[in-house]
Amino acid sequence: MVAAATLERPEARAAGARLTVESVSHAFAIRGAPLPVLDRVSLDVEPGGFVALLGPSGCGKSTLLRLVAGLEPPDQGVIRVDGDLVEGPDPSRLLVFQDPTLYPWRTVRGNVALGLEARGVGRSRAALVDQALGLVGLTGFADVYPHQLSGGMAQRAALARALVNAPRLLLLDEPLGKLDALTRLAMQAEILRLWQEKRFTALLVTHDVEEALVLAERVIVLSDRPAAIRAELSVTAPYPRHRDDSEIVRLRREILGILGQPT
Amino acid sequence: MSGSITAGVAPRAAAPPRRLPQPPWRIVLSGAAWLALAGVTLGLPEADDLPETAAFGSGAAALGLALLALAPVAARLGPLGSRLRYGSPWFTVLALALLVWEAVTAKLALLPMPFFPPPQAILEVFLDDWPKLGGSILASLILLSGGYAIGAATGFVLGVAIGTFRAVGYWAHPVLRFVGPLPATAWLPLAFFVFPSSWSASTFLVALATGFPVTVLTWSGVAGVNKAYFDVARTLGASRGFLILRVAIPAALPHVFVGLFMGLGGSFAVLVVAEMLGVKSGLGWYLQWAQGWAAYANMYAALIVMALMCSSLITLLFRLRDRLLAWQKGLVQW
Numbered sequence: 144m145v146a147a148a149t150l151e152r153p154e155a156r157a158a159g160a161r162l163t164v165e166s167v168s169h170a171f172a173i174r175g176a177p178l179p180v181l182d183r184v185s186l187d188v189e190p191g192g193f194v195a196l197l198g199p200s201g202c203g204k205s206t207l208l209r210l211v212a213g214l215e216p217p218d219q220g221v222i223r224v225d226g227d228l229v230e231g232p233d234p235s236r237l238l239v240f241q242d243p244t245l246y247p248w249r250t251v252r253g254n255v256a257l258g259l260e261a262r263g264v265g266r267s268r269a270a271l272v273d274q275a276l277g278l279v280g281l282t283g284f285a286d287v288y289p290h291q292l293s294g295g296m297a298q299r300a301a302l303a304r305a306l307v308n309a310p311r312l313l314l315l316d317e318p319l320g321k322l323d324a325l326t327r328l329a330m331q332a333e334i335l336r337l338w339q340e341k342r343f344t345a346l347l348v349t350h351d352v353e354e355a356l357v358l359a360e361r362v363i364v365l366s367d368r369p370a371a372i373r374a375e376l377s378v379t380a381p382y383p384r385h386r387d388d389s390e391i392v393r394l395r396r397e398i399l400g401i402l403g404q405p406t
Numbered sequence: 407m408s409g410s411i412t413a414g415v416a417p418r419a420a421a422p423p424r425r426l427p428q429p430p431w432r433i434v435l436s437g438a439a440w441l442a443l444a445g446v447t448l449g450l451p452e453a454d455d456l457p458e459t460a461a462f463g464s465g466a467a468a469l470g471l472a473l474l475a476l477a478p479v480a481a482r483l484g485p486l487g488s489r490l491r492y493g494s495p496w497f498t499v500l501a502l503a504l505l506v507w508e509a510v511t512a513k514l515a516l517l518p519m520p521f522f523p524p525p526q527a528i529l530e531v532f533l534d535d536w537p538k539l540g541g542s543i544l545a546s547l548i549l550l551s552g553g554y555a556i557g558a559a560t561g562f563v564l565g566v567a568i569g570t571f572r573a574v575g576y577w578a579h580p581v582l583r584f585v586g587p588l589p590a591t592a593w594l595p596l597a598f599f600v601f602p603s604s605w606s607a608s609t610f611l612v613a614l615a616t617g618f619p620v621t622v623l624t625w626s627g628v629a630g631v632n633k634a635y636f637d638v639a640r641t642l643g644a645s646r647g648f649l650i651l652r653v654a655i656p657a658a659l660p661h662v663f664v665g666l667f668m669g670l671g672g673s674f675a676v677l678v679v680a681e682m683l684g685v686k687s688g689l690g691w692y693l694q695w696a697q698g699w700a701a702y703a704n705m706y707a708a709l710i711v712m713a714l715m716c717s718s719l720i721t722l723l724f725r726l727r728d729r730l731l732a733w734q735k736g737l738v739q740w
Contacts, residue, residue, distance in 0.1 A: 212641050234643040244634040248656045248733045258642035260652070288733045308642065 159191035159344030160225050160235065160311035162211065167220030168369075169206055179369035180206045183220070186363060186372065193338055193345040195355035197398065198365030204348040207370070208314045211346065212238045224312060234258055237310040241317040243297035245289040251276070251300050252285040258308040275307035278337065295326035299333070306337065313338075315347040319354065331357060335382060352398050356391045357384045364401050374401050432494040433477035439501035440470030446505055446513065447526070453515040458533065462526035466501070473497065523703040531707040538692070539711060545687035546715065549605065550677050553612025557673070558666055561617040565624025565665070569658070570650055582621060590615035590676045594683060604684035608677070615676040616669035620662070627661025628654045660734060663727045670723055674716050689715070 164186045170177040180203035188194045196204045210217045211224075213232040222229040224236060237258075245254045255275055259268045276282050279299040289297055298318060305313060315334070319327045335358055338345050349355050355362045356378055364374040376397065380390045444467035447459060473494075480487040504525055510516040512524035532539070567574040568582075590611050601607035631654050639653050681690025689712045696704035 209637075212637075214637055214640065232641040232643070234641065236641070238637070238641050240634060240638075242634065244632070244638050246635060246653070246656070248659070248731075257639065257644075261639060261642050261644035261648050290733070304638075304642075 158311070158342035161190045162188040162312055162344060162346065163223040164207070164211070165221050165223070167207070167210060167217045167222060169203070169210060169218045181217075182369040182371040184370060184372060188344055188346060191342045191344055192361065193347070193359045194361045194363060195347045195349060195359035196363050196365060197349060197352060197355045198370055199367050199402065200350055202365050202368050203370035204365060205316050208238060208316050208346065208348055211312075212236055212314055234262060234308045235310055236312045236314065237305040237308060238314045238316060239301055239305055239318045241320045243289070243301040245297055245300055245304070247289050250286050250288055251281060251292070254289065254300055255303045255307050257304055271307050275303040278306060279303045279333065294322050295330060298322065298330060302334075302337065306341065309341075310343055312344045312346070315345060317349055320349075327354075332383065334358065339382070352395050353386055353391075356394055357386065362394070362398065364398055374398075430477045430480055433473055433480055433490060436494040436497035436501065437470045437473030437477060439498045439505070440466050440473060443501045443505045443508065444470055447508055450513045452512045454512065454519070456512060456524060456526050456530075458526040458530040459512070461533070462529050466504070520700055521702055523706065527703040528707050528710070531703050535704060535707070539707065542687060542689045542692040542708070543711060543715060546677060546681065546689045549608055549681070549685065549688060550612060550673060553609040553677075554616050554670065554673050556609065557613035557616025557669060558620050560613065561620025561665065561669065562624050562662060564617070565621045565662075566628055566650065566655060566658075568621070568625045569628025570654065582618075586618040586622065590672065591679050594679065598684050604680075604686075608680035608685050611676045611680050612673045615672035619668035619672065620665040623661045623665030623668070624658060627658030630661070631657040660731060663723075663731065666723060667720070670720060678712075
């Protein structure tokens with residue numbers, strides 16, 4: 144009831160949450176042998192901040208997001224949100240996956256309403272869904288099935304499905320990874336606008352250096368598996384940023400150097 | 407359209423036709439075929455004296471005349487007209503097949519008579535014996551629907567439970583593997599003395615034949631649900647019940663329908679065998695009875711009715727699936 148009441152007045156709630164990751168290590172068991180994926184990762188994201196995790200493919204970035212979302216407990220270390228230990232999934236911390244993972248048997252409206260339905264928010268559900276669809280520019284597509292959507296539209300629907308719950312921490316797991324270059328640019332601007340409007344805390348995982356630099360206030364560079372923090376860079380250029388901004392160009396060169404790529 | 411073409415642009419010779427030309431001669435041809443059937447039936451002398459020859463022949467004539475009358479106006483009949491045009495080759499072939507059948511049985515007596523009755527003898531069965539035939543359909547439908555409903559419901563619940571709860575899977579899986587592949591008919595002797603009545607025994611057998619494929623396919627559907635769907639729902643605050651009812655089951659539904667389809671086919675087989683061997687009613691029993699009295703025309707009539715019944719039930723199942731799985735692309739059409 145309390146959650147429902149706050150949801151209906153999103154402006155009345157505190158915006159972003161503070162995320163603290165304290166020396167988290169994690170391993171997968173691959174045929175009995177442990178495969179370490181995270182090595183004593185610590186990071187701190189201030190409320191309403193936008194941090195990007197950058198690293199080579201398969202380094203364990205996505206695992207970190209799953210741990211923060213509470214889908215799995217970390218082997219070692221603790222994760223706190225606003226000082227509270229993360230012990231399981233919670234609608235205030237939402238993941239947007241690389242695949243939109245919309246339910247094919249539900250319309251766009253049904254998909255966006257999923258979180259409200261799961262928590263039993265009955266009153267004003269339709270209005271909240273319409274509002275979220277408007278936010279991502281899918282107003283005319285409420286009654287369409289996911290297979291009729293383009294990749295970019297499906298990802299917008301996935302964003303709306305998260306945003307309708309007014310999350311305080313949005314975990315973006317390479318959300319634009321499968322989109323074509325032009326849609327990607329449009330969606331980057333969209334994510335930035337949503338973040339500026341809603342002031343949630345954002346943690347973005349990507350392997351696109353430019354994407355990280357254009358969107359985030361802080362970029363954390365991770366090493367190859369097991370992922371450890373290699374470097375942390377602040378981006379001070381004002382939004383909206385241009386890809387040929389001198390600071391962006393300099394930071395990109397620096398990051399590519401850290402990742403061992405020729406610049 | 408006309409007059410709006412700007413100068414310099416060559417007007418297209420002719421607009422492409424909206425519909426493919428469906429020559430009315432197709433319908434005329436099928437009408438002629440039915441009239442030919444009527445002519446052969448009524449005109450040629452027959453070896454035996456068959457009571458319904460006149461009814462059969464005049465029915466064919468009426469159909470032939472109706473087709474001829476509809477041919478010129480088919481284009482103006484809308485959906486009915488286009489269905490008529492679409493089906494007319496089949497009407498033609500049907501009439502010709504009946505004509506050949508009529509010729510080699512009633513007229514020329516080339517086939518041994520009691521085993522191969524002419525079409526009018528089967529028509530006679532429908533006209534004279536319909537109360538018994540109708541009662542048999544009803545009995546079969548009642549037995550089938552009871553057993554099928556029990557089997558489908560049990561299979562569905564069991565499949566979901568096996569796919570969801572580890573403990574259920576632990577105990578149910580070995581039993582399912584050991585007992586499931588056994589044809590349901592193999593239980594027949596046992597079922598008929600364990601159950602109090604042959605009717606309850608047959609219901610059990612039909613349920614068994616339905617339950618096994620439904621269980622296995624529901625289970626495989628639930629087990630195969632994209633794990634990310636669960637992750638999405640869990641982060642959104644879904645309860646265990648929500649994960650089962652709103653995620654696992656809808657995602658598994660396409661598999662469930664394959665199981666229901668297979669189960670329906672299996673249940674027909676068991677139904678007929680059970681009716682032939684134990685139950686004293688239903689189409690299987692009618693078949694058996696007809697054969698016992700060497701009433702072969704009745705047997706063919708029952709076979710036709712049974713084919714219609716099974717096909718209609720499968721159509722019904724596919725309609726239900728199309729309604730529930732409207733979100734799926736590329737469904738198999740029945």
